[in-house]
Amino acid sequence: MVQWYPGHMAKAFREMDEKIKFVDLVIVLLDARVPESSLNPEVVKKFQNKQILYVLTKADKADSEQTKKWCKHYESNNAIVISVNSKDSSTKKIVMKAIQKVLEEKRKKDALKGLRPRAIKAMVVGIPNVGKSTLINNLSGKKVASVGDKPGVTKAQQWIKLNQDLELLDTPGVLWPKFESPHVGLNLALTGAIKDDILRLEDIVEYGVKLLHELYPGILEKRYNVKEDFINDYATHVAKEKKFYANGEIDYNRVCMLILNDLRNGALGNITLDRINHE
Numbered sequence: 001m002v003q004w005y006p007g008h009m010a011k012a013f014r015e016m017d018e019k020i021k022f023v024d025l026v027i028v029l030l031d032a033r034v035p036e037s038s039l040n041p042e043v044v045k046k047f048q049n050k051q052i053l054y055v056l057t058k059a060d061k062a063d064s065e066q067t068k069k070w071c072k073h074y075e076s077n078n079a080i081v082i083s084v085n086s087k088d089s090s091t092k093k094i095v096m097k098a099i100q101k102v103l104e105e106k107r108k109k110d111a112l113k114g115l116r117p118r119a120i121k122a123m124v125v126g127i128p129n130v131g132k133s134t135l136i137n138n139l140s141g142k143k144v145a146s147v148g149d150k151p152g153v154t155k156a157q158q159w160i161k162l163n164q165d166l167e168l169l170d171t172p173g174v175l176w177p178k179f180e181s182p183h184v185g186l187n188l189a190l191t192g193a194i195k196d197d198i199l200r201l202e203d204i205v206e207y208g209v210k211l212l213h214e215l216y217p218g219i220l221e222k223r224y225n226v227k228e229d230f231i232n233d234y235a236t237h238v239a240k241e242k243k244f245y246a247n248g249e250i251d252y253n254r255v256c257m258l259i260l261n262d263l264r265n266g267a268l269g270n271i272t273l274d275r276i277n278h279e
């Protein structure tokens, strides 16, 4: 049994309940490269009565055409959606404006009731490694939360007071117990939300190679300087080109790590692995 939903994640998910009543807004982060696979259905359910801002992160690594389509898709369900590079200096302004937009209605209602505006409390949630802590650091202008390029960096909730008007709650990344399809798990493994020792490296890469071949024909061939039959025998081709052999045998592990890292760090170009099927 594949175990991507360990006990500490279930606990982190439950701990969100204790904060729900204190927050005005939930900021749900999705990975722009997998905007559907990274949407946790349990999170959607948990926060269905809350004001939500959706932020597609890592847009700088995603296919911009697809990002536009995904934003439109989620907006058509009346959601407020933005896409950002959480590491970019222009992002703070975009996020702050979107937060105001989400809370506009509530503010008007409060004003009519004669209530004075209070500090906004927002909970930042999303799958592991999606960039929650990075975004919080960007908004605060200094390193207040630990970040790292692996899932499971944030271990506990942490309130971060940005100023008199806004407080953010950083939370540990959570997945959900049962994926709708194996593709979801593989997409999340490819983009780095699931720890690398959970699924077989070769299975992840084999799936990734097939998918990239279908969605972006030619990008793998171009990157690895190979032409024929890449899809059926990618390991042989890459090993030959890169001289990845150990004791005269193909070093599969090295081949797979190269492709996986190239995909994750953007060396293959801007890619989005989820497609909207019903346009």
Ligand SMILES: Nc1nc2c(ncn2[C@@H]2O[C@H](COP(=O)(O)OP(=O)(O)OP(=O)(O)O)[C@@H](O)[C@H]2O)c(=O)[nH]1
Pocket (backbone or CB within 6 Å): 057, 058, 059, 060, 061, 084, 085, 086, 087, 126, 127, 128, 129, 130, 131, 132, 133, 134, 135, 146, 147, 148, 149, 150, 151, 152, 153, 154, 155, 171, 172, 173, 174
């Ligand atoms: N290119 C790019 N990298 C990003 C972006 N946002 C985050 N990252 C990188 O993604 C990695 C994970 O970022 P974190 O902020 O630690 O992610 P997290 O969601 O807090 O992860 P957990 O605490 O493990 O749940 C880091 O290497 C960040 O530099 C983005 O918008 N663009």
Ligand SMILES: [Mg+2]
Pocket (backbone or CB within 6 Å): 132, 133, 134, 146, 147, 153, 154, 171, 172, 173
């Ligand atoms: Mg974190």
